[in-house]
Amino acid sequence: MTTSLAPAAGRAGTRPAPGPRRRRPRQARLLFLLPAALFLGVLSIYPLITLLRMAFSAVTAATLNADWAFTGLDNFTAGIQSGDTGAALSRTAVFVAVVTVLGMGLGLGGAIALRTSGRWSGALLALMVFVWALPPVVNGSVWKFLLADTGLVNTVLLATGLRDTPVPFLYDQHWALMAVAFVNSFAVIPFNALVYRAALLTIEPEVFEAAELDGAGKAQQVRHIMVPSVRGTTLVLLILTLVYGLRSFDFIYVMTYGGPGTATNTLPFLGYLQAFVRYDYGLGAATSVVAVAGVLVLAVLYARSIRNEEKHG
Amino acid sequence: MDINGNDARPTPRRRNRSALISLAAAGSLLLAACSGGTSADGGGADPAAPAGGDRTVTVWHYFSDDNQVRLMDEFAEKFEGEQDGVTVENVFVPYDQLNSKLIAAAGAKTGPDVVVFNGAEAATLALGGALAPLDEHWADFADADQVSESVVHTIDGTTYAVQGYVNLLGLWYNADILAEIGVEPPTTMDELETAMAAAKDAGYAGITLSGLPQSQGEWQAYPWITSEGFTYDDPQADALAAGLARVRSWVENGWLSQEAVTWDQTVPFQQFAAGRTAFAANGNWQMGTAASDADFEYGVVPLPLSATGGVYLGGEGQGIGAFSDDPELAWEYLTSTYLDADGQLLPAEIVGSLPSRADAGESEVVTGNTLLDPFAQTITRFGANYPAAVIPPEAVADVQLTVGQAWSAAIGGQKSPQQAAEDAIAALGPLLD
DSSP, X not given: OHHHHHHXXXXXXXXXXXXXXXXXXXXXXXXXXXXXXXXXXXXXXXXXXXXXXXXXXXXXXXTTTSOOEEOTTHHHHHHHHTTHHHHHHHHHHHHHHHHHHHHHHHHHHHHHHTSSOSHHHHHHHHHHHHHHHSOHHHHHHHHHHHHSTTSHHHHHHHHTTSOSSOOOTTTSHHHHHHHHHHHHHHHHHHHHHHHHHHHHTTSOHHHHHHHHHTTOOHHHHIIIIIHHHTHHHHHHHHHHHHHHXXXXXXXXXXXXXXXXXXXXXXXXXXXXIIIIISOBHHHHHHHHHHHHHHHHHHHHHHHHHHHHHHHHO | OEETTEEXXXXXXXXXXXXXXXXXXXXXXXXHHHSOOOOOSOOSSOTTOOTTOOSEEXXXXXXXXXXXXXXXXXXXXXXXXXXTTOEEEEEEOOHHHHHHHHHHHHHTTOOOSEEEEEGGGXXXXXXXXXXXXXXXXXXXXXXXXXXXXXXXXXXXXXXXXXXXXXXXXXXXXXXXHHHHHTOOOOSSHHHHHHHHHHHHHTTOEEEEOOOOXXXXXXXXXXXXXXXXXXXXXXOOHHHHHHHHHHHHHHHHTTSBOGGGGGOOSHHHHHHHXXXXXXXXXXXXXXXXXXXXXXXXXXXXXXXXOOTTOOEEEBOEEEEEBTTOSOXXXXXXHHHHTTTSTTTXXXXXXXXXXXXXXXXXXXXXXXXXXXXXXXXXXXXXXXXXXXXXXXXXXXXXXXXXXXXHHHHHHHHHTSSOHHHHHHHHHHHHHHHHO
C-alpha cells in the first residue's frame, strides 16, 4: 500500500500546492474501497462469471471437475422446450406477487401500528425481530407443523366449525403455492415493518398535531402524511422485497420440496433440482441465469425510479 | 447526498450502472446461497492430514435416526477395539447435500476416507470422481464369494462400492386393527383394498407411504407401478398410469392421506406407529422405531403385488473416498465392519437390515426374527436391482426425480394419473436411450 502512495507523493512535489491535498483523500478513498471491492470480486463477480460460463456449457457430475464443453444456448433451449422453465417462471411471478403485496402492505401496517412507543409495541417489536432473525429452515419446519392436517391451524378451523375437512395447505397444488408464498411473506414482514417504522419516526410530531387540529382522522393521516413521507423508503423496500421473493428457495425446500408434483417449483428451486438433484449443472446454471436476469430488470427499474425521484423530488 | 462534505453524487448513468452491478452481485450471491452449499472443507475431520494417514478413519454418512446413528457408533467402537491407536470419526452430512459435497470435495482433492451413501447413487458419485476403485481390494477379499452380487456396485467395469446389508419395503400392519375389523394380513391387492375400506369404515386410516417428489418417491412408487406391468426396459404410459391411478384412488377413497406428498419415509411410519392406521408401506429399517414407538401388536407381510411386481433391494453403499489419506486403513475398516460376518449382524440387530453375506444371513439373529422373514421372502419373490440395470449410470438421478415427481403429482392431484404418466414417459424416453 505504501508503494502506491509513494509515487503520488513524489509527483506532488512538481505540482501546485493544493494538488496533493486533493489527491490524497481520493487515493485514501480508493484504499478504503479495496476490501469491499475484493470481497465483491471474489464472492460475487467471480461466481457470477462462473455461473454464466456454466450456463453456456455442458457440465455434469462427471465433467464438473474437468473441462467444460461450450454448448451455446443448448441449456436454455432445453429448459424452455421441456416446459419446466416457462412453468417455473409463471409460478415465480405468482409467488413474487403474493410476497410483495403481503410483505409491503403488512409491513407498512405493522409499522403504523408500532409507531407509538409503549409496552405492547415494544413487546411486539421484540417478537418481530425474533421472527426476522429465525433461520428459514426452523421457520419453515414450524410452519410445516402448523399447516399440517393435524397442525394448529387446521385443528382450530375444525374445532370452530369453520371447516368440515382440513385445509390442504401444503398438498393441494394451488394451496401449496399460496401457503409457501404466505410463509415467505410472513418472514419478510418484520424487516419491512422495522424499516418503515424508522422512516415514520422521522416525521415531525408537529405535522400530526397540525393535521389533528385541522380535523384529519387516523385514516387521513395515514393516507396524506405517512404514505407520502415514506415514498422513498417504499421504493427501496419494494425492490428488496421483489428480490427476496425471486430467491424463493428455502421455505419451498423445507415445506413442499417443490410438490405436489412440480406445483411449487419456482425458478430457484428448479435450478436447485437441475443442478444438485439431477447433477446437470449446466441446465441448473441456465435456469439461475434467467432468475438473475429477472433481478437485473428490477435493478434497471430501481435505478430509473431513483433518478426520477431525484429529478422531481 | 453529501458524503463527508464532498459532492459524492454519482452521475445518473454511473449510479445506474453501479446499482445494476451491485444488485446483480447481490442476486447472484443470493442464488448461490440457495444452491445447497458446496463447501469442500473435507468434513469435520482433518482434511489436511499428511499422506500416509493419521490413523483416523473419517466416515461421511447421512443418518439422523437414533438407531442408525447408534449403528455407526457401534461400528466405530468395533473397529477401534480391534486396531491399536485408530480413531473412527463419523461425520453427519444431510442426505440432500452429501453427493454435492463429495463431488465438490473431490474437485478440491480432499474428502473422507469412507463414504456411506445411498447405494442407488453410486453412479453419480463414481462419475463425479468421489469414489476410489475397489477392484484390487475386492479381488483380494477372501470372503467376496459370500457377498450377494446384487449389492456390488460396478460402473463401466469398475467396482466402486459394496453394501453390507439390504433394505427393502414390506407391508407393515397393525394387528390390533386387523383383528378389530376381522381381516387377515393381505396377500393380494384386492385383499389389501378390502381391508383398507374396512379400516376406514371403522374410523382408521388405510395406509401411509411417502409421496415426496424425488428419489424417495420413486423408491416407494416402484412396487405399485411394476405390479401393474411397468418396467424401465420397455416403459409404457398405460402401465405407469394404471399404477398411479390405483394409488390415487386410495386418496380419493379416503384410505391414504393426500398429505403423503409432503412426507419423507420417516413421517408416514411415525403416523403408523401412532396406532390409527391399518397399514404402512415402509422398510425393514423401521424395526427399531416400531419396537420403541408402537404400543400395539404389529407384523409384516410382503407387499401384495402381482407377479410382475418388483421391490427394490436398496440400502447404503460403502466405498472408499477418492482422496482418502489412508485407503488401506479405510478398507480394513470396511472389512472389519460392513463386510465382516459378525459386523453384519449389528445392522440386523440394531436397525433390522438384512445381511448381504450368505453366512450372516443364516445366523440366529436373522432367522429367529419373525419380522425379518417376510422381507427375506420379498427378496426371493420380488427382489429388483436398485437402480434398474437398464438405466444408464449418468441418467439415474434424472430418472428417479422424473418418476418421483409423477408419483407425487398423481397422489397430490396436480395431474391426472394418465397425464402424469404420459409426461413422465415423454421425459424418460431420451434418458433411457
